[in-house]
Amino acid sequence: MQRRDFLKISAAGGAAAALEGCGNPDHQLIRFIPEEDLLPGIATWKPSICTLCPAGCGTLVRVMQGEAEVVRNGQLGILKMGLAKKIEGNPAHPINQGKLCPRGHAALQVTYHPDRIKTPLQRTGNRGSGQFKEITWDEAIKQLVSQLSALQASKEQGRLALLASPLRGERRTVLNNFAAGFKSAPPIEFEFFDNRVLQSANLQSFGHASLPTIDLGQSNYVISFGADFLGTWNSPVAQSVGYGHMRKGRPGQRGKFVQVESRVSQSGASADEFIACPNGVEGMFALSLAHVVLRDKLRAGDAAGHAGSLIDGWSQGLPDHAPEKIEKQIGVSAATVARIAHEAAAAGPAVVLIGDAATAQTNGLFNALAVNALNALLGSVGKPGGLSFGAGWSEPPASAAAGKGAADSIQKLVAQLQSGSDAARVLLLFNANPVFGTPAAWGVHDALGKVPFIASFGSFIDETSALADLILPDHSPLESWLDDVPASGSARTVVSLAPPAMNPLHDTRSMPDVLLDVAHQLGGDPAKALPWKTYDEALKATFTTLYIEKGSQTAKDPDEFWKKAQEQGGWWSADEKTPAPAVGKFSGSPAKIPAPQFDGAPEEFPFHFLPFASQMFYDGSLAHLPWMQEAPDPLSSVMWGTWVEINTRTAEKLGVKMGDTVEVASAHGKLQAPALVTPAIAPDLIAMPIGQGHENFTRYASGRGANPISILAPMTVESTQSLAWAATRVKVSRVGEGKIVMFGASMDETPASTKHR
Amino acid sequence: MILGVIVLTGAILGRTMPADDSSTASQPAAQTSPIFTTAHRTVGDAVREFFGTRTKPVQPIAYTHKVHLANGMQCTDCHVGVDQGPDARIPSVNFCMTCHQVIATDKPEIKKLAAYRARGEDIPWQRVYGFEPSAHVKFNHAPHIRAGVDCAKCHGDMHTQTVAERKVDHTMGFCVECHRQNNASVDCVTCHF
């Protein structure tokens, strides 16, 4: 406590005592007439959908009456209204089956965040200065419409750019239709963990451009190459439910889980066997497993079908990948490889996963293709206890993912802005934060700064929306109509739907409703492309289509179907039948597994650099939630900050102690953060969680820690345009003493006293 | 003696709260959260709570329970939900106006009521009963009503009251005595959690 605070508070206390006679200030606020008829103290549960990550878990929101301080018609007052109090998993939902991850619980704080944008804002200061003034919705929409009309008038519709974090379901339709109707370029989708490399590999191997749904619950042997499937990757809650079942849900039967990676991740920590393997050789490892399976005739080579035919040398039994030949390269003994291959083949059903850093190498696509082939060889595709594809109702069009990453579009946008030709003149921003989520070397911040007019629909000011000229704040998810079509996570077809769980707290408007409004004001083609008055009308139309396509046993007409879906949290197919294995024929053009490339000379930059998804902040978009900031990271127990993981021995050599500030420098930038000395990372690796290091992202996240994305090299995954975010080399040096806030103290070794006897 | 001084200083100083409320600047990033607030708004509040004295509520409208009950209404007609959950609803101005749209519209208090509704405001009733936050009592009406406890047992005879007054002192002794007589649980976490 500073002395200044003391004086201030003493003075304030004195003033309060003096003013006490005036009564409780709460009583001086007027009370608005409640809009809802709720019983006090009695909770109702309303279905909703978690929107914080692409998994699309179904939730139940506990709503109770409370007294909220709200502004209505420009006046501050107290309103009795239904308030969301807690989010739980929806037990009926096929994805998460009543369970939830830590991030899902904290979704509540998005709605009640003190720094949520409460009204439309217009920029007053310089770009990025964060100075805005409050305006009305009428003014805001007028401004946007006039900007768009100006483009129409000058026949420059192509110069409207839409930049969104990947949307699904009806929101995606609304946005696409808006772009199509306006005749602008299609929306650019951006998120850091876009998984497009894996989607692309799956498209090539199996004909499905989506992530796999993994039937862990019935699997007996799980090998994961780098995929943090229990933490953040793909559909973590669904996978955790399955994992629990695999481990202890079947009496007398317990599956084995092998994790292969260079740093013990959240998932790797639970593995029965942890195999250290350098970054980039996952594909070789997978193929040497396949070699053993083929060599020892555990499976027939053509069992891999089309997926195998994509791999060079498959038909000859992968002679180049004999474990004895490559054990030095992959850093795993031939005996271990042979044992794992035999175990996996014998235990069956077995499944092999790949994700995260293993696909973020320059050779990530090939690593994924190799794993796909191994899966096919082991007979895991489309089988119980294996993986399956295509359960989603409306899978994203194959072309969207095939062979291109988010980087493709965003880099194009940046290049256009830098060169000035065909550059965007109006940019609409939908929650995407590429300024935070791309390497500084890409120059996204400066390029976006050149766009003459940016309008953001986000609920918060972040690094990207700080550049906006106009902010049209969206409702929070709990205040909105929600829908989702998760592509993985359940073998059933799932279309989630949820009406708003509570009335809006602030003067915000639902983003799709605003787009509909704008389209109607523009008239012409945009209005024709979006024929609905409101978003829920659009949703209802979609559900009518769904009813007609899929039918229903319980609902007799589309109206009832629509109503029941709202009550249940969506619609899902009754059967869990996995689609037929899309293995295909043994044909295709084989690809060699190329060696991974890394940016930076090993002499100057001796360490590999591994940014990883934070269990609490995911890709950084959740760093503004105080619960997430204060929840200790499961592995490091760090709260309210970031850290740089360094192997114990390496740290000793560098003279770095726990908590010392270290500088991590790549050829493209440097950052400082406290060191976390740990035995759970390879000695030649430096790892850092993504999520902190926000310059401008609410009071809880701003100016906290460092952002590892910023120093990444602009390397891309070969044959795609995705960022190879695990392909940078760095050097590390000690700067001085630092500060690291950890909830756990000594956790390096379990002392005898805590061992169970 | 020193102990006494400390206890007294504690009682006086200990439970106040700074009056300053963070200003509602439009600039979120500039705000920081205070490290602490105090448990009470003012020193006076703290002392009052310490000695268990409460100010008398002043109601904005002189609602008369007597007349409503004499006209044959039941408690649960307005205080809906009291037999289902922890709290009883205090009716909103809209609820009052369902009858008073036509009944007794010329009375001055009813005119006040109509004026609230016309302004789009709810009636700012003040709480009569209720526990201090630091008492940590989680009272639930429903089980008491199911157990046949008469409303008057805790609220006094409302047939004789105009605006509700604090006729019964809801001390812990009052609660515990009744629980004992009726063989209800007197385990602490029955009420305090």
Added chain:
Amino acid sequence: MPAKTPEQINEDLLRPLGGASARYLTALAFFAGIVIAAFCAFGWQVYAGIGVAGIRRPVFWGFYITNFVFWIGLSHAGTLISAILRLANATWRRPVTRCAEVITVFALSIGATFPVIHLGKPWLAFWLFPYPSERGLWPNIRSPLLWDFFAINTYLLGSVTFLLLPMIPDMALIRDRATGLRKKIYSVAALGWRGTPKQWHRLESAMQIMAIAVIPVAVSVHSIVSWDFAMAPVPMWHSTIFAPYFVAGAIFSGIAALIIAMALLRKFLHLEEYLLRVHFENLGKLLLVMSLLWFYFVFAERLTAWYGNEPSEMTVFWVTQTGSYSPLFWLMVFCNFVVPFPILAIKKLRTITGTVIASIGVVIGMWLERFLIIVPSLSHKYLPYSWGTYRPTWVELTITAGTFAAMAMLYMLFAKTVPIISIWELKAKEHPTSDHAPALAQTAEEGAD
């Protein structure tokens, strides 16, 4: 050294009660300032929350409880020592008893405030009193804190009585010499003392009873304080040795405090002719015994812990022996044993200066001992995940300084109002029950041997 006449004694010992010098007032103001600062710090702590102190999870007790144990320990100086010496009829005790008993009363009062200061809600401290309330709730008699409450109050009551009883004749003496308001005040304090044989007899028997009664109380107090710790399943706390260990430590620090107090009184009140080297030497011998006893207890405690090799205990053991708390631990051993042992064991060094140096060492060492009992155990309790550290804040430091200042201030005020050496006991010859009270001259001669 010639024997003093009763008049001289009166003159010498009543002199300090006169007007206050500038030096006295300055010192008093200085200490009062620190005490006021401590009160402000406490006020701030109550206002803002106990978070302004340095305590944290898992070290929920820090400086405050250290001070509590330290001051309660220090209080064993007086009443216990004086009672033992009285019963043992050690004649050299006479000039020593009162300044020792005063230490007890003040140290105990100061110590007893700490359990209140350290509370999260100090204004509810009265819930420790067993009083009938409509809630029907009583304090929990199973809690060592409640034992503390009763033990300390009993000891405080006993010590105050033990201090006040022998003050009565001296109060009467001052009353007889005073005028005006002072006379009235001292008349009240003298409780109608006339010096009749009956009164003398009653006083003597009361003193005898009190001396016997106060010894078990004193032993029980520090045993109970030790049980605050020993009753909890905390590594290195849960030990049977704690009660005698604490009592020995208490007497140890008490004697040291008494020596320091005597030296200061001797210097500032010019009592060189009353507080003689013999007193320091005799107390020094006692201190030597206690130092050896203390060392024995520490050794026994550490040896059993080490030999037992219980993992959770060994964690705490090593963290104090060689870990982050080891500098404090070895400083404690230095202060409590390495410094006092040679000084007190070698006769040549057992001078007034020597004993005072040893005593200062012991007071510091014993404070460290209390700290080292409390903090390392709490900070390294079982599950390593929730280990922690502790660092005091300015609030705790100010309040700690305030208690030392309060002790000095109260002592100074006392010395201004009451003769710090019992006059009537020095003039023991004069009153009727002199049969077991040899003359002062004799004592002085013994000292000169």
Added chain:
Amino acid sequence: MAHQWGMVIDLDRCTGCEACVVACHAENNISTVGEDQAARGRAKHWIRVERYYEGEFPDVKTKFMPVLCQQCDAAPCEPVCPTFASYHTIEGLNGQVYNRCIGTRYCANACPYNVRFFNFYNPVWDKPLNLQLNPDVSVREVGVMEKCTFCVQRIKASEIQASSEKRDVKDGEIQPACVQSCPTKAMVFGDLSDPQSEVSRLARSNRATKLLGELGTLPKVTYLQRDSWHAGEDS
């Protein structure tokens, strides 16, 4: 006989994801304290996931262990409280009566599991985060000790519901927030006095151990130790 609530945590299922930690924050109105206070050891997590490493890379073994109040039958925290703020309830919980707590923090020192948390300051909720507060749970003020209650508000609500329907509480009907959220179903809650309940059945497993059981605190949380995989065991 009164219910004896207990819990079983299967360490073979736990992945350390900390869904329980955040669910607990949301359910029980646990305030966040901010970076400075967290650095001073004042962060409050009624349930935490302890993580221990053994060995050196690459042979490093990781162990997760969710630790919450063990609701001991012979709880060291209970006898030491001078005001009965910490006491044993009829249903075997270690009750914490906030209004009776004067903040001696003795219970927290006595607790071998360090699962008691103290409100060093009055909690702060930046408006409107206060609207998320669960009205069924007290908001603890400065100077008060708090800890896991096994979601006593949910237990009470279920008991009231059951009594209004004139039946007993069903096994599995009560789920504390952590149990409800756990994605791998590593936690099971129920009545230990009913030998047929899921929790009683699991507590009899040969993998069952008690945390610091040697201290004789008789915890009502049972941990099922990590299992290992043996080739051929399943087929």
